[in-house]
Amino acid sequence: MKQQNVLELRELCVQVDGKELLHNINLTIPSGEVHAIFGLNGSGKTSLMMAIMGYAKYEVTNGQILFEGKDITDMDITERSRLGISIAQQRPPTISGVKLRDVINYTSTHNSRKLSDIDRIIKDAHMENLIDRDINRGLSGGEIKRSELLQLLVLQPKFSMLDEPDSGVDVESLGLVGELINKLFSSNSIRPAKRKAGIIITHSGNMLNHINIDKAHVMLNGRIGCTGNPHIILERISKCGYEECIRCMQEGA
C-alpha cells in the first residue's frame, strides 16, 4: 500500500516584513515519520514551522503547503489547527489572565476528551501545580516546554512541530520531555499506522537518545541543504561544524 504524505512543501518561499527568509523549500514528511531539522541560529528553522502553522507574519510568496494532499497555503491558523497541525513554540507568548487550564478546557471539550484522560496527561507532564497559572508567566524554560507539550498531548494533532523542545531543560528532565514527545508521536506503538508524524528542531544529540527520529534535514540560509540519517548528520556536524554542510551545499550547487 502506498504510504501517504502527511506534509508536503513545494518550492516554498516565505518572507517576513518584505525580506525573503525561506527559499524554494521542498520537503516531504510521510505518514508516521518524525523528522529533525538541524541548522545554525537564524537559518530559517523556526520560520519554516511558523509558516507551516500559518502565522500571518510569515507570508508565503511562492509555492504550496499540502497537508494530507490538500492545499492549505491560504488557510488561517485555526483552520490548519483544526485539520490536525500543531506547534510547540520555543518562546511562546506570556498571556496575562489566561490560564493554562482555560486552553486545556477548551481543547479537551472540543476534542471530546475524557476528564480522567486530561487529569492523567496533566499528571504525566508534572504540571499539576502550574495548570492554574497564567500562560507561561513566571515559568522556567523546562516548565514552558512541558506546558507546550501538555497542550499538544490534549490536542492530539496528526502533525506536531516542536521547536527546540530540549532547550532550557535540565538533564534530569530531558528524559521526561522525551517521554512526552514519544507519547505525542505514539512512537512506541507496535502498529506503525498509529504513529504520528512531525518535525523537531534541535541542536542536541541528547534528544536523539530519547526519541525516535526517522530522518534529518540541515537548513542553511533559508534552504534545506541535505537530508539523511539523523545520527550520521549530527555526528558530522559535531565533528566538522556547519562549515562542512555549507561546503557540501556549495559543491552540490
Next chain:
Amino acid sequence: MNTCYNNQLEKNDIETLADVGIIMEEDKKSGSFIMRDYEQLFVHSQIEGLEILPIADALDKYDWLRKKYYCKAVPHDKLEKLSQINDDIKPQGFFIHVHKGTKVRFPFNAAIYMSKENIHQNVHNVVILDDDTELHLITGCATQHSINSGTHLAISEQYIGKNSKLTSTMIHSWGSNVKVIPRSGTIVDEGGSFENNYICLRTAKDINSNPQTWLNGSGSSAKYLTIILCSEGSKINTGGDVYLNGQNTTAELAHRAVCTGGQINQTGLLIGNALCKAHVDCAGMLIDAGQDGYIESIPGLKALHPEAQMSHEASLGKIAPEQVEYLQSRGMDETEAISLLIRGFLGADVAGLGPELDARIAEIAELAGHGEE
C-alpha cells in the same frame, strides 16, 4: 421558586433583571427591592435584622435618618447640581439598615430599571451597616433592551460600622441614548471594609461616576473594581476618590476598560491623610477606536502624611496579534481567542472574583470579542 412578585413582572422585566444579575429565586437571596420606571414594585426582607424600606417611608419613620445620615456622605454642592435635573420628583429608592451583629448570608438584590422611553429616574439609596455586620448588596440598573432614552440619577450613601463589611456589586446595562449619573459616598468606621464592584455591560450615552469613600476608622479598608465595555457613541467617566483618614487604612482601586469605539476616562485619586497603604491601577484595552474613541487613564496620588505609602500604575494597549494566533494554534477561531484574551485582561490580577463577576466578565469579553454593543 417563590414567585410572589412574578405576577407583576412581564417576560421583558424578568429578562432585564437577569441581565444585571437579579435572580427571581427568593430562597437564594436575603431580600429584594424592585423599582420599574417611577414605581416601587417590591420591597421585602427575609432576614431578621435586615430592614428594608422605601427611602421616603424611612425618612418619615426615622428622624435620625435625616439628621445623621441622609445627604451626609455625598457632598451637598453635587447634590444641588444634580437635583436640577428633575427636582419636582420625590426621591425614590431604598433604605437598608443591617442591625448590630447581623451577618446576612445571602445577597440582597436591588433592581432599578426603565421599561419606557424618556423616564427620568431620581433615586436616593441609603445603606447603613451597624457594628459587626455583613451584607452583600447586588444592584442591577438597566433599561429594557428596546428602550434607548432616559435619565438615571442615583445617589447612593453607605455607612459602614465598626468591624462590618459591605460588598456592593453594581451591574449596569443601558440603552444607547441614556444619561447615567451615579453619585456615591461611603463612610467606613474602625475595622470596617467596603468592596465595590462596578460592571457596565451595555454602555449608556453618558456615564459619569465619581464615588467618594472616606476611610475614617483605623484599620478600615476599601477595594474598588470597575469593569466597563465602552462602545461607539458612549462616553464614560469612571472616577473615584478614596480618603485614607484613619491609621492603618488600606485601599485598592482597579479599573479595567475595554474600548470598542467609545470615550473612556479612567481616574482614581487616593488621598493619604494618615499611616496608610494604597494602590490604584488603571488598565485599558483599545480594541477599536472607531471615529473618536479613546482611553485616557489618570491614576492620582496625594499624600498629606509622611507615612502614607501609595502607588499607582496605568497601562493601555491593544490585543497582541501573537497572543491571538497562539490561541488560534490551539484550535480557537479568532473571535474565541480575542474573547478569551479580553476576559483574561479584565480578570487579570484581580483576586477572588466570584462566579457572578466571572460570568459578567465573560459576557463583556464575548460582546467585545464580537465587536457588538
